[in-house]
Amino acid sequence: MTSTSAPYSADPTAALRRGLRYGLFGLLVLTVGGAAVASLVDGLAGLWGALLGASVGGGFILCTAVAVLLTARLPAMTAGAVLLGSWLLKMILAITVLAILDPLDFYNRQAMVIVIVLSLVIVLGAETYGVLKTKVPYVSPTESDEDSGTAQ
Numbered sequence: 001m002t003s004t005s006a007p008y009s010a011d012p013t014a015a016l017r018r019g020l021r022y023g024l025f026g027l028l029v030l031t032v033g034g035a036a037v038a039s040l041v042d043g044l045a046g047l048w049g050a051l052l053g054a055s056v057g058g059g060f061i062l063c064t065a066v067a068v069l070l071t072a073r074l075p076a077m078t079a080g081a082v083l084l085g086s087w088l089l090k091m092i093l094a095i096t097v098l099a100i101l102d103p104l105d106f107y108n109r110q111a112m113v114i115v116i117v118l119s120l121v122i123v124l125g126a127e128t129y130g131v132l133k134t135k136v137p138y139v140s141p142t143e144s145d146e147d148s149g150t151a152q
Contacts, residue, residue, distance in 0.1 A: 015134040016069045022130030023065060023123045027058035030115065030122050038111035049108035053115025056097060061123040063090055 011017075031054040038046030067086040071079035101107070 012136065013069060013072045015131045015136055016065065016072060018134045019127035019130035020062065020065045020069060023058075023062055023127040026122045026126030027054060027062065027119060030054060030119055031058070034111070034115040034118065038108060038115070042108045042111060045106065045108040046111045048106055049111030050115045052101065052107055053112040054119050056094065056112075057116035057119030058123050060090055060094055061120060061127070065127055 031051065034050040034054060035047050038050035040046070042049070063086065067083055071082045074082065101112075
């Protein structure tokens, strides 16, 4: 009995890119679904709450995935510094956006909070699923293995 190996990607960032793609798709589905439900419940204010929640929650998580993808080929110290700086910038932006939105009343706060929480869970879950389902080799065969035909 012979088995055929499933195709895999030799690109080390393939899992990150696939996770980002799945996360974007999950956020898009949540945005459409959340906006539809919230607008049915509370009209235009619900729609705005859902859209704001999806942009704040989804943007927060997806920015992390983009930062990791952009720093994947950098040295570890540089990547760590960039990721720490991007995390600090995200925190400042999230607090600023929420502080700006606090006195405004054109959106439904409950819809926004529910969609923020759902976007964090769904986008993280979708990214994790995308990363786990990507087939990436753990080792690279040496030239002598390839020549002798013993590489598997």
